[in-house]
Amino acid sequence: GAVVSQHPSRVICKSGTSVKIECRSLDFQATTMFWYRQFPKQSLMLMATSNEGSKATYEQGVEKDKFLINHASLTLSTLTVTSAHPEDSSFYICSAPRLAGTSNEQFFGPGTRLTVL
Amino acid sequence: AQKVTQAQTEISVVEKEDVTLDCVYETRDTTYYLFWYKQPPSGELVFLIRRNSFDEQNEISGRYSWNFQKSTSSFNFTITASQVVDSAVYFCALSVLKGANNLFFGTGTRLTVIP
Numbered sequence: 001g002a003v004v005s006q007h008p009s010r011v012i013c014k015s016g017t018s019v020k021i022e023c024r025s026l027d028f029q030a031t032t033m034f035w036y037r038q039f040p041k042q043s044l045m046l047m048a049t050s051n052e053g054s055k056a057t058y059e060q061g062v063e064k065d066k067f068l069i070n071h072a073s074l075t076l077s078t079l080t081v082t083s084a085h086p087e088d089s090s091f092y093i094c095s096a097p098r099l100a101g102t103s104n105e106q107f108f109g110p111g112t113r114l115t116v117l
Numbered sequence: 118a119q120k121v122t123q124a125q126t127e128i129s130v131v132e133k134e135d136v137t138l139d140c141v142y143e144t145r146d147t148t149y150y151l152f153w154y155k156q157p158p159s160g161e162l163v164f165l166i167r168r169n170s171f172d173e174q175n176e177i178s179g180r181y182s183w184n185f186q187k188s189t190s191s192f193n194f195t196i197t198a199s200q201v202v203d204s205a206v207y208f209c210a211l212s213v214l215k216g217a218n219n220l221f222f223g224t225g226t227r228l229t230v231i232p
Contacts (some may be wrong), residue, residue, distance in 0.1 A: 093160075
């Protein structure tokens with residue numbers, strides 16, 4: 001099956017630094033990718049939709065200037081957490097849908113655990 | 118708007134017992150997809166099943182089975198003869214064909230299988 005990779009899998013950084021997370025679809029092209037955030041013992045919540053060739057769309061309450069998304073190619077989307085603070089510590093997961101007709105397959109990356117000290 | 122409800126926050130069963138995880142969804146779209154994922158402590162989501170709204174056939178895969186009932190907007194998941202390795206958080210999710218196709222997740226059910 002299709003594979004989506006994420007890098008890094010784990011990152012620890014100091015407060016105020018920026019962190020970049022990459023999401024790649026390894027064997028299919030994804031014009032759209034999704035970024036989810038999961039706080040401890042909570043569900044996954046959609047943060048933003050990354051669109052190749054256009055601006056990302058953000059969910060209500062997500063600061064677009066803080067969470068920069070760049071869909072650089074049909075296989076790569078990056079999420080940059082700028083000036084990270086401890087409250088940004090979370091598990092970030094990307095996904096890429098592969099649509100074919102009425103089929104909707106969703107492929108998730110393995111996630112990135114961010115800890116901001 | 119789409120919504121997924123998993124009323125059971127935590128369930129504990131003794132090994133070899135059967136357990137059913139409930140999932141109720143809400144959507145006004147007529148074409149939609151339902152998913153179940155397993156999330157072990159590592160955090161990585163493990164895909165279990167995808168079902169589209171036009172296919173109400175129940176499915177069995179080994180010890181896993183799913184009961185999809187459109188009349189009650191439910192998509193329940195049963196594990197037969199549970200094992201310790203089944204301990205994880207299980208998420209039910211919904212996506213609709215129209216729109217962005219992102220998933221709307223339920224709040225998850227933490228299953229603990231006691232040896």
